[in-house]
Amino acid sequence: MNLKILWIYNDLMDLYGDKGNAEVLRVRCEKRGIACEIDKKSIGDEIDISDYDLFFMGGGADREQGLIYRDLLARKRSIVKAMEEKTAFLLICGGYQLFGKYYKDQDGEVVDGLGIFDYYTESTDRDHRCIGNIAVEVTMDGETFKAVGFENHGGQTKNVSASLGKVLYGHGNAFNCGEEGFLNDQVLATYMHGPLLPKNPKIADLLIKRALKKRYGDVTLEPLDDTMEDQAREVMLKRLKV
């Protein structure tokens, strides 16, 4: 078995250690004998997104987001095709926002999103952001569990039809919103940095299963020793008292 990951705009949308997500996916595949290929692509590169099992896009500052969004919009047809052909998606922060209708930045500039989903994002002023540790009760692919991360976003995402989970501590999609991220059968979008996957190996494995499903159907993954991952998460859950 092999897994093909597209890590798009790795050179620009790589704020807050999001590259750790790619690293975790690779290592967790390789430990199970699944070859993992990570293609890094950026502005202007020719890509057929449906060639990949997993599409990963991280977050960036407003400036970087401004540089890539036209390139992303031009790829809309390729993205829709990949969705039809069951590619899985992991979208962090800026990636999350740009799959919605639009993003209005701190200066009031409106950046069009892909419009694939009905949610939209509006920023408040530069001095007010949702910042801090966050704990979420995630329900994903039939499993319910606690996840931890670090959120840092000015954008307030509204009109989210289905969230990734319930906020146990922190803000989520908007100030004190109670719900975090977006989730459907194929797409996981979230504001959780930290990065997300090292401390939340269950999410990493569910993503790998979703991605493998495209070409291999339902796959059972061999369990790994996650003692250290669990301890890292427990330290934070305990501190947040959730």
Added chain:
Amino acid sequence: MDLKLKLVQTVHKLLKPTGRGGSFPGVLALKLDPEMLTKFRMPGIVVLVTGTNGKTTTSNLIAESLRKAGLNTINNRRGDNLNVGITTLLASNCDSHYNVQADAAVIEVDELTVFRQFDNLHPTHLVVTNFFRDQLDRAGEMETIIRKIQAVTENFEGHLILNGDDPNVVRIADTAKKAQINFFSVGKNKVSRKTTDEASEGKFCPRCGHPLIYDYYQYSHIGRFSCKRDGFGEITPETLVTKVDYENASFTCDNKVFHSFINTIYAIYNCAAVVTVLKTLNLNTDAADAVFRSFVLKEGRNEVFELSKPCVINLVKNPTGANEVMKYILGQPGDKNVCIFLNDNDQDGHDVSWIWDAHFERLNIPEVKTIVCSGLRAYDMALRLKYEGLEDRIIVIEDASKAVDWLDQADMNSHIIATYTALHSTRAILRKKARK
């Protein structure tokens, strides 16, 4: 005669012998008079030093050099760079009418708050060392910091002493139309590289968005860059380091050889800033060289403690600092243990995701025997290393004192990397355990 000021000065005098003179007088001062910082009559020379890395070292080097050149100089030498620390410095060095009693004040200022203090301090010089990603949860985005500094320097008529090899810093020159711009720059040398895996900034021209082209990188995104479309970055430096000789710990600028006191590329940039300040004041740069030769680094910068074998401790605050400290550690010969103290208190930054941007995979060499992870976020650090294939060499000891005991008993040279709040507690432990 101002009674509030008098009270603050008295408290400072009383506390000084106890070693607690750093912040409390400032706290008191601002409580008594929140506007006190606006009242001081500043000396004729006021040098502000800001940026992400190297503020404390650079401002101390400048202050010492000015003293060596014969100027009566005050400075916040311990890096108390917020309102409170600056108020303490000025209140304890002025007469009863707020006249600061010095020829020169050299003030390190936090890059996140400098825009608020700038006008009150009446600077003649602003030195900007560099801008790296640092404590993003506290800073928001770097763009915000740069814009705020651009806003306060728009009508500044003094000297801007800018790192000409950092595109984030060079941007300030574009908007400061009235200032006298003095760039410092370091030429190609042994550590310069054509490509880099360290730069997360400086990719595009801030004027036109075209990709910046680098002739070489020194470290992180610092290097000789320019925009081929509009010429951004084509600078004429006031101070150009033309040669760096790491073997003899020296560098050359203006045809003069200077001692390189930490002998690392980032410290040479700090030195170049110091030389530039002296030149703008028409002072002999021999004073700077004398300081570079005798300067003792601040606590927690390459500081050695004698455990069973020597243990060197270094502060890290961000990926760039961590990368440079690791280069130093890996440059030391022989087997070693490494201990990383990762905290996430206010001064460390609550967001520890920066450890994924630093190149900890560099520790994956045979000479690094064991890596002890300690501190409040020890397990986060351990995970970072686990996913670099270092699983078999990691030990987690959350308790700092036990971690130091482990290093002591291991009987091997060791290096400690600590975040800000971990540095102070760990130094206290090391002081107790070290053989004199």
